[in-house]
Amino acid sequence: MTTYLTVGTGGADTWTFSVATAGDLPATGAAGQVKLVRDTGSVVYWNGAAWAAVTAGGAGTITINDLVAIVDGSSAGLTKVNEVLSASQGVETATGVAATGVFGNVVNISVTAGRWVLNGVAGFDQNGANLSGAIFGAISSSSSGSGLAISEISKDDSTTGATTLNRSFVVPSKIISISGTTTYYLNTKFTYDAGTPRHFGQLSAQRIG
Numbered sequence: 001m002t003t004y005l006t007v008g009t010g011g012a013d014t015w016t017f018s019v020a021t022a023g024d025l026p027a028t029g030a031a032g033q034v035k036l037v038r039d040t041g042s043v044v045y046w047n048g049a050a051w052a053a054v055t056a057g058g059a060g061t062i063t064i065n066d067l068v069a070i071v072d073g074s075s076a077g078l079t080k081v082n083e084v085l086s087a088s089q090g091v092e093t094a095t096g097v098a099a100t101g102v103f104g105n106v107v108n109i110s111v112t113a114g115r116w117v118l119n120g121v122a123g124f125d126q127n128g129a130n131l132s133g134a135i136f137g138a139i140s141s142s143s144s145g146s147g148l149a150i151s152e153i154s155k156d157d158s159t160t161g162a163t164t165l166n167r168s169f170v171v172p173s174k175i176i177s178i179s180g181t182t183t184y185y186l187n188t189k190f191t192y193d194a195g196t197p198r199h200f201g202q203l204s205a206q207r208i209g
Contacts (some may be wrong), residue, residue: 025051076207078112083207085109087186092125092166092198100192103136103145105185106199115177115209120186122154123168123200131159133191137171139203145187160191168201177209 018036019025022044025035029046034054036043043054076082087107098104106122122137134157138148154171171186186203 022051079114079207081207081209084204085111086202086204088202089200090202092123092127092200094127094196094198097188097190097197097199098144100132100190103138103140103142103148103187103189104199105143105145105187106201107203108143108183108185109203109205110181110183111176111178111205112181113179114207116175116205116207118174118176118184118203118205120171120203121168121201122171122186122188124159124165124188124190125198125200126165127196127198129190129192129195129197131165131191131197132193133157133160135159135165135167135191136187136189137169137201138187139171139174139184140187141182141184142187143185145185145189148187175208 018038020037021039022037022042025037025044029035029051031046031048033046034043035045035051044051045054046052070076070082075084087109089106093106096104096106111118118139120137120139124135124137134155136153136155138145138153140146140148140152142148152172152174154169156167156169159165159167174184176182176184184203184205186201188199188201190197190199
């Protein structure tokens with residue numbers, strides 16, 4: 001489905017009110033002027049020489065097709081609503097694991113300007129390490145989780161003394177509105193006093209505006 005709208009942007013491109021009939025149109029107009037002819041429901045614009053009818057997809061219209069549902073299993077295009085970005089680390093790795101009690105990160109995605117919802121699943125593998133406290137997961141724009149609020153963090157403190165921990169959990173979703181490209185991270189944090197734990201996980205972003 002495609003919807004056509006007539007719009008004005010202010011300044012020269014101005015909606016200049018409606019007229020009762022075509023006979024009420026002024027002899028001349030200005031560039032960008034659009035008028036509604038009420039008795040016919042038609043919309044006309046000044047083309048520089050005369051009042052001309054606005055036609056679907058023609059001058060004076062904008063085609064709005066970004067909100068059309070996708071039903072063929074394909075992905076929404078770049079900058080389109082429902083565009084999806086994702087990154088995953090499916091195998092346990094020590095890369096990105098920080099020192100005890102400090103957030104590291106396992107994956108990241110680069111998100112362009114717009115409004116997005118971010119979702120993540122953080123995974124934790126003991127890998128023979130001695131866990132002495134909780135494990136944590138979150139999403140942030142900092143590789144080290146700087147500035148995270150308590151409400152933005154998932155925590156599991158039942159892991160102390162575990163010997164074979166391999167666990168994952170959903171981290172809090174985040175809705176963001178950004179004006180420029182920004183990198184977001186799936187942050188993880190272990191509390192341990194020996195050994196080298198590992199992590200894994202998945203991070204996704206869906207454009208909502």
